[in-house]
Amino acid sequence: MDPAMFGLRLALVFAVLVHFSLLPTSYSLSSQDLQIVNAERRIDLTSHITRVILTLKVENTGTSPASEILLAFPPSEVDHIALLQAAVVVGKKKKKSYLPLDVKPTEVSEAPNETKFFSVSLLNPLSAGESVTLEVPYVFTHSLEPFPLEISQSEPQLVYYHDSAIILSPYHIKKQTTVIKTPSAKVESFSKVEPTDRAGTELKYGPYEDRSPYSFSPIIVHFENNNPFAVVEELVREVEISHWGSLQITEHYKLVHAGARHKGVFSRVEYQSRPSLSGVSSFKHLIARLPPRVHSVYYRDDIGNISSSHLRKDSRKSDLEIEPRYPLFGGWKATFVIGYGLPLQDFLFESSDGRRYLNFSFGCPLAETVVDKLTIKVVLPEGSKKPFAVVPFPVEQQRLETSYSYLDVVGRTVVVLEKKNVVPEHNSPFQVYYEFNPIFMLAEPLIEKEGIVKVA
Numbered sequence: 001m002d003p004a005m006f007g008l009r010l011a012l013v014f015a016v017l018v019h020f021s022l023l024p025t026s027y028s029l030s031s032q033d034l035q036i037v038n039a040e041r042r043i044d045l046t047s048h049i050t051r052v053i054l055t056l057k058v059e060n061t062g063t064s065p066a067s068e069i070l071l072a073f074p075p076s077e078v079d080h081i082a083l084l085q086a087a088v089v090v091g092k093k094k095k096k097s098y099l100p101l102d103v104k105p106t107e108v109s110e111a112p113n114e115t116k117f118f119s120v121s122l123l124n125p126l127s128a129g130e131s132v133t134l135e136v137p138y139v140f141t142h143s144l145e146p147f148p149l150e151i152s153q154s155e156p157q158l159v160y161y162h163d164s165a166i167i168l169s170p171y172h173i174k175k176q177t178t179v180i181k182t183p184s185a186k187v188e189s190f191s192k193v194e195p196t197d198r199a200g201t202e203l204k205y206g207p208y209e210d211r212s213p214y215s216f217s218p219i220i221v222h223f224e225n226n227n228p229f230a231v232v233e234e235l236v237r238e239v240e241i242s243h244w245g246s247l248q249i250t251e252h253y254k255l256v257h258a259g260a261r262h263k264g265v266f267s268r269v270e271y272q273s274r275p276s277l278s279g280v281s282s283f284k285h286l287i288a289r290l291p292p293r294v295h296s297v298y299y300r301d302d303i304g305n306i307s308s309s310h311l312r313k314d315s316r317k318s319d320l321e322i323e324p325r326y327p328l329f330g331g332w333k334a335t336f337v338i339g340y341g342l343p344l345q346d347f348l349f350e351s352s353d354g355r356r357y358l359n360f361s362f363g364c365p366l367a368e369t370v371v372d373k374l375t376i377k378v379v380l381p382e383g384s385k386k387p388f389a390v391v392p393f394p395v396e397q398q399r400l401e402t403s404y405s406y407l408d409v410v411g412r413t414v415v416v417l418e419k420k421n422v423v424p425e426h427n428s429p430f431q432v433y434y435e436f437n438p439i440f441m442l443a444e445p446l447i448e449k450e451g452i453v454k455v456a
């Protein structure tokens, strides 16, 4: 087989059906005659990943229809947003349903204090005098700041959360309330912007009435949070499709405990004898949720295979409990690799136009983990053409590479996807489509027989 014959590498076409406006459209506020009749914000600080649900009832007080609604964020928060969605709420109480809306970053001229904006496009323009209710869930990472910065093995972990008691908005807000949920009632201190109430694990700011656009009132909450601050600084997931029946996954992790740094020496004796008091913010093991029917699972670090992993399988999922060689304390790192095989027929399909496609989960299989930088490499079978990826949210980079294994003649096309700031909400299916000519299936056994090692 002559590799040049196919000229594959030259003919590759790569299209990603994801469009995210990187060039924001500029927006002028003067055209806006909107006000927020009621705003409710629920901030969940029970994990190290911050989750917020903002509910806004928006009224058009102007004379012409409005088709966009702006959401405002301080510049320091924008960089930490991992996910931002919006939906319009239709129906009431038990008959409520949510219709997703398009959200994109936008710019507003003359915005005070470098406020950053997202624009939500309504499905139908909001007529003068009408109102609409939006629900806006969003997720922040790295927004809890350990204080003290260093703790000893016997101390709990305390963190700061900074925000504004008043919701930042370019619109007048008639009435608003913010509720902050902490992991426990152990709250050291919190700012008061009257009325402020605390009951158990909830802190309530407001209701506040008639706040003008861009009102802001900084608050700090200092509280105990001993949840594992599990951050994967870098994760590379290789997904190799072999038309011989299996999908081989190899995942390279650089994990760090991103909480308060460990101070002093680590005592394993103390750790093991007083687990409820010693190293409460450390973590001993993590759960990787893998698909059902997983096989040939291994878990290794720089030293070698680690046998202390446990796999529990049922018909819907497989939970792999992985235990590093030592518990992870603040600032400590662990580098390891997880590998597993999956039946191809669970993930590879044929579309109606004859293309093949992989349908696999994006994100990271480790529970409640932030991935600072994720790279997914999908290695297509030899002879694949015109690949493209479909991802349900923006990804920073997509490119093609060629990889050679010793059996390959022309090399395999690798679709590479990169995304920063990945959270569990990103664990949704994505697809890689490609064309495939079955003649290539002959290549591998032929080469094996003739003992040709590599043509590159």
Ligand SMILES: *[C@@H]1O[C@H](CO)[C@@H](O)[C@H](O)[C@H]1NC(C)=O
Pocket: 112, 113, 214, 215, 216
């Ligand atoms: C801008 O920030 C400054 C300093 O934080 C603050 O005093 C001022 O009120 C802010 N202006 C607006 C319009 O929010």
Ligand SMILES: *[C@@H]1O[C@H](CO)[C@@H](O)[C@H](O)[C@H]1NC(C)=O
Pocket: 297, 298, 300, 304, 305
């Ligand atoms: C580790 O486990 C894998 C899969 O079980 C096996 O192929 C490999 O040889 C093992 N490596 C070592 C160093 O034991």
Ligand SMILES: *[C@@H]1O[C@H](CO)[C@@H](O)[C@H](O)[C@H]1NC(C)=O
Pocket: 349, 359, 360, 429, 431
């Ligand atoms: C991909 O798989 C999910 C289930 O994991 C399914 O809901 C979805 O419809 C599939 N997508 C395509 C394009 O086949």
